[in-house]
Amino acid sequence: MPKRTDIQKILLIGSGPIVIGQACEFDYSGTQACKALREEGFEVVLVNSNPATIMTDPEMADRTYIEPLTPEVVAQIIARERPQALLPTLGGQTGLNLAVALAEDGTLERFGVELIGAKLPAIQTAEDRSLFKACMESIGLELPRSGLAHSVEEAQAIVATTGFPAILRPSFTLGGMGGSIARRPADFDAAARWALAQSPVGAVLIEESVLGWKEFELEVMRDLADNVVIICSIENFDPMGVHTGDSITVAPAQTLSDKEYQRMRDAAVAIIRAIGVETGGSNIQFAVEPTTGRMVVIEMNPRVSRSSALASKATGFPIAKIAAKLAVGYTLDELRNDITRETPASFEPTLDYCVVKMPRWAFEKFPEADRTLTTQMKSVGEAMAIGRTFKEALQKVIRSLEEDRWGLTLDRSVDEAELERLLGVPTPERLFAVAEACRAGWSVARVHEMTAIDPWFLAQIADLVAFEPEIARRALADRAVLRRAKQWGFADRRIAQLTGTTEGTVRQTRLGDGIRAVFKTVDTCAAEFVAHTPYLYSTYEEEDEAPPTARRKVVILGSGPNRIGQGIEFDYCCVHAAFALREAGVEAIMVNCNPETVSTDYDTSDRLYFEPLTFEDVLNIVEKEQPLGVVVQFGGQTPLKLAVPLQEAGVPILGTSPDAIDRAEDRKRFSALLDDLGLCQAPGETVRSLEQARGVAAQLGYPVLVRPSYVLGGRAMQIVHDDQDLVQFVAEAIAAAPDHPLLIDKFLEDALEVDVDAVSDGATVVVGGVMEHIEKAGIHSGDAACALPPYSLGEDQIRALRAQTHALARALGVVGLINVQFAIRNDRIYVLEVNPRASRTVPFVSKAIGLPLAKLATRALLGEPVAPYAAFETREVPHIAVKEAVFPFIKFPGVDAVLGPEMKSTGEVMGIDPDFRKAYLKSQIASGSILPTAGKIFVSVKNRDKRVVASLARRAADMGFGLVATAGTARVLERHGMSVELIAKIADAAGLNVIDLMQHGEIALVFNTPEDGRARKDSAMIRRTAVSQAIPYYLTIDGMQAALGAIEALLKGESSVRSLQEYHRGA
Amino acid sequence: MKPALLVLRSGRVFRGEALGAEGEAWGEVIFNTAMSGYQEILTDPSYRGQIVAMTYPLIGNYGLNDEDVESRRPWVNGFVVKEAARVPSSWRGRVSLDEYLTAHGVVGIEGIDTRALTRHLRDRGVEDGLISSGDLDEARLREKARALPGLVGRDLVSEVTTDARFTWTQGAWDPARGYAPAAAPSCRVVAYDAGIKLNILRQMTSLGCEVTVVPASTPAEEVLAMKPDGIFLSNGPGDPEAVPYLVDSVRRCLGRVPVFGICLGHQIMGLAAGGRTYKLPFGHHGANHPVKDLATGHVEITAQNHGFAVDPASVARAGWAPTHVNLNDGTCEGMSSPDLAAFSVQYHPEASPGPHDASYLFHRFLDLMGKTTAVTKGG
Secondary structure, eight states, X not given: OOOOSSOOEEEEEOOOSOBTTBOTHHHHHHHHHHHHHHHTTOEEEEEOSOTTSSTTSTTTSSEEEOOOOSHHHHHHHHHHHOOSEEEOSSSXXXXXXXXXXXXXXXHHHHTTOEEOSSOHHHHHHHHSHHHHHHHHHHTTOOOOSEEEESSHHHHHHHHHHHOSSEEEEETTOSTTTTOEEEOSHHHHHHHHHHHHHHSTTSOEEEEEOOTTSEEEEEEEEEOTTOOEEEEEEEEESSOTTSOGGGSOEEESOSSOOHHHHHHHHHHHHHHHHHHTOOSEEEEEEEXXXXXXXXXXXXXXXXSOOHHHHHHHHHHSOOHXXXXXXXXXXXXXXXXXXXXXXXXXXXXXXXXXXXXXXXXXXXXXXXXXXXXXXXXXXXXOEEEEEEESSHHHHHHHHHHHTOSSOOSSOOSSOOOHHHHHHHHHSOOTTHHHHHHHHHHTTOOHHHHHHHHOOOHHHHHHHHHHHHHHHXXXXXXXXXXXXXXXXXXXXXXXHHHHHHHTSOHHHHHHHHHHTTOOOEEEEOOSBTTSSOOOSOEEEEESSSOOOOOOOSSOEEEEEOOOSOBTTBSHHHHHHHHHHHHHXXXXXXXXXXXXXXXXXXXTSTTTSSEEEEOOOSHHHHHHHHHHHOOSEEEOSSSTHHHHHHHHHHHHTTOOBOSSOHHHHHHHHSHHHHHHHHHHHTOBOOOEEEESSHHHHHHHHHHHOSSXXXXXXXXXXXXXXXXXOSHHHHHHHHHHHHHHSTTSOEXXXXXXXXXXXXEEEEEEESSOEEEEEEEEESSOTTSXXXXXXXXESOSSOOHHHHHHHHHHHHHHHHHHTOEEEEEEEEEEXXXXXXXXXXXXXXXXXXXXXXXXXXXXXHHHHHHHHTTOOOGGGGGGGTOOOSSEEEEEEEOOGGGSTTSOOOOOSSOOOOEEEEEEESSHHHHHHHHHXXXXXXXXXXXXXXXXXXXXXXXXHHHHHHHHHHTTOEEEEOHHHHHHHHHTTXXXXXXXXXXXXXXXXXXXXXXXXXXXXXXXXXXXXXXXXGGHHHHHHHHHTTOOEEOSHHHHHHHHHHHHHHHHOOOOOOOHHHHHHHO | OOEEEEEETTSOEEXXXXXXXXXXXXXXXXXXXXXXXXXXXXXXXXXXXXXXXXXXXXXXXXXXXXXXXXXXXXOOSEEEESEEOSSOOOSSOOBOHHHHHHHTTOEEEESSOHHXXXXXXXXXXXEEEEEESSOOOHHHHHHHHHTOOOSTTOOOHHHXXXXXXXXXXXXXXXXXXXXXXXOOOOEEEEEEESSOOHHHHHHHHHTTEEEEEEETTOOHHHHHHTOOSEEEEOOOSSOGGGOHHHHHHHHHHBTTBOEEEETHHHHHHHHHTTOOEEEEEEEEEEEEEEEEETTTOOEEEEEEEEEEXXXXXXXXXXXXXXXXXXXXXXOEEEEEEGGGTEEEESSBTTOSSSOOTTTHHHHHHHHHTTOOOOOOTTO
């Protein structure tokens, strides 16, 4: 069937901010969809609240709305744009849920919008557990025994038949949110209550335990002619019980015979037909009982998912792109396989390599969080590696995670009891505990008994571990041993550890022996056909099949797995760098290992190396490619860490020199620089011990800011108020960056904080954006909300900030991007830090002002001047953009939602409007804080804030809000003539306390400024309850002020939507 | 680990380690792109005369068992993998790949760059080669390889066909019960065994066919005298032109009773219709080939294993029309002659290994014999 001609305009919904369970994979799918649909001549209207995405680049769609993803807002956009169709399957669960809401509330029908890809009944059948179960039974497939409960009582009745351990799966949540495993009857009621509360429809499925069963996923595609193909099979290393997002997964499936695999394939084909997903990709999960082969269906996602992104990268088959084309009427056989060009897309990719994906967690940011891995996803990112064997891919993925781990090492010694515990309960350490158990001589059978991990995987690990002594003894003397070690994926650095030498020696030895990496192509067809896309991975084999071209070329180092502090923003910059290089006629070579990203789409660059971002792996590529240079400034800390070693190895670094980076990072050199330029800095010192830290703190006076150097995302950074806290935090900071000194600065209380992003060609500096933080200094800039242009700074202040940025960029010889963080206190400007590299805010600034800074920076690296863009610096924009952070606290019950100098957010949203209050309002709605227009506000502030809170409370009362407070705050408010509902402190047992009120839905908004230091633990319960009950909360006076402004705007009137293209035209 | 060599006729040498039986083996070196199903591949008689290289690098993961067999023994001349699993894992697996190959005297090699080998065969066409784990003298082996005879013109069917006729009684596989007993018979089929895969028999039996398997050399008259409702022509190894006796028998059966052919059976049918077959550069060996049913426009993902193909133009004169086409390279994948009540496919509807998308073809055979069955779509 050819493409449909009865539709011209298609609405795409993105997935919003990066959260746990929904990350950049949907930028990848959305970007592919935009490109695919526009290539076919369709007009694309896109809505997404996340400015850090490639999909929201104004060139990607005809109309781009960076607006909150709510049914009301999307309905407004539909009314304004009148698309004929909505493609709901490429924007993750968020996009799908929104489409369902708009279908169910009649909006789509009212405006004549057709759902394409998946119709409402299909989505409902796949998403609703009871409909799904009935559907599976109708086609003769088994599910685990289960029942759907709407109350704790119903749940108890069901669990009596399904038994323990019991699995709880709430309906309509993403990333397994609210799900859990109740191992004993005693745990069950609480788990059921939590699950019911998390489900937007108040329903939870109680299920027979298939814990320990083998877990598989199939990625399935279907077209309108009912052709169905399986793109990829995935087997989980971690058996059932660990969310697939938290599991190590392997493609293709390893331990299924063909008969067993085909039975699963038949089931998958039957499922996509029975559910009725018309076109596009779906993901279906199965569990197989290891001793009998009994197969049950676990679930189906009737949309492109995280696994689809993985499957696309693992096979070379662009699922989202093809899904978009199928949705507009094409059939699979009408579409070409991009890689082979000659063969059609109606086939099943076959692999001649092994792919391993491993999650990356951020528990170091949430020390109180439970690290047990369950059915609710907790990881924040992932890396993928490709090798010719599982052994090679596994070892490559371990070093891809950048956790300073170079092999299968546990990194601490454990006794037998601890080892048993580590094997028995899945945590991020389990893989390494398995290796440790093998090292201790435990049999595969014993480890299998404790972990239920398939013996095949365990035997592979046992092989690797058993080879280590051989490496230690002979690798440097025996070429065969060294070659085998490399073929099995051992990093040079790991071999150096085992042989007691240096990485450099190992490298020299193996190069001397002629053992060097060769590169092979990911081609969808196991070399049966010629591949035309250089999508490459390294291995240690005979033939290198990808000779470099003779073109001018530049290598861009990507940002690796997502983590808190380094995520999609940096991938955005890398992608822009690739685009800019290609526009300039320079071959763009991308190196990255994150399967979720746009940068690892083989379409983005001229050549893609899917490789770990380590010195060894990058140098292998550089030595082969001989590029003009390597770009390290776009991928965050990952490539920056490699800058000096690469330069020392003779690799040209493009743009700002590694020495300039060091000058900005090294305290002494940086202070000298500021002195030279006559700029101010908070007083501080570098220390290397607790003793020194004490002395410096005493001299500066508390509060002080403690931070390690060379970290991103404010890792282990703390504001310290007394000696006792100092002891703890200094220890943590030393642990976070043991090789580098600590910085101790006087903390600038009540200062305004400002971020500036600029681009420089070495001579001219253009400031792209001056962003004023909403919250005062002390909250990490990644977690703070900010406004562009500044909403309260004076013109002279802005001029001074620009001038200081210019001076810093010039003095450091910046070529490319630079980010400067300033504090302003009592009209005095302090330089907090200078980052001569891409910052997290680059995409936000670019979207807000309509100037692609990362592209400009890339052109500057190639020697193009930035002077033609100088006018952007002073151009007045008639709108204001607000960036707000999004936090993962809901995933970590028990963790205090308080903010500080260490970054905790996973993602961001942007609100844009001509009116600051409305822009802020949009940012709040987009981040999930649905501000109330009536009800009660609970006010509880620390003493220092009691004076200012009175006027805020007055404003709220005037708007009609009721005020609730405990004695201390109540007294202050009453003295200011307000009537306050007095409530008992949590500690006071008698009577209702604020937690009770919150749980009963009687509090609409929480204003709470936590005490400094240890005392803040007292109010942690309030914040935790606000998080779990989804009550909007503000923890700073500045946030409260902005929130009240937003509520005023909300009360006053109509909100409006406008596309980025219109904003930029108006600017 | 004992070293071994794979030496191609063209002189290219791959150095690896011995797998399975030690010694020397030669044959046409081909690559198979299926990621699972190695035991079915090893025991498929169509691979007689060939050394099979698996493109998927990790082979033997789920072991080998007593069930997943397509004939009474392995037939491949040699087996090439990147890495053979030492410790297989499956509730059904009994022995490791190395143990199985050793027990059956199959010479193999592992640890070579199988992707480089595949690219070589893809770019230059398949060629003969030999695996040696005893003699490692490259010069001598190269010389030996140069003298290898190739596959064309050799009757390999006679090496694999049954000695005596027999009746098949086993039905389709089920994970809980294994192979089902035969369904109550509703029709009688005589199957010419040119190297028949057992799953073809299982498929037909489970649909109610009573199948009698006869040697490939059985004259047509003998078969027709058995008064079958239909005749089946099986898959098998090598060059169809090398088995003229079978072509001759088929010619005499066509038009008398409905005939269905698979793979070599399809090529035999083409020759019997007066057509021409030709050798493909590197054949089709895998489980992911898209085939379009020209009647419905539907695309099936198919299991394939053939090195020769029928030129559809050459059979058009005799009233045969193409029914299926390979979407990768446009080659003929199926044809039929309504006048003769005969049809054939180049690929493997019995799968094993591979997808079940084309199992409807067995129903079509029953329809042709006048036995209507309910078709379940896609397996």
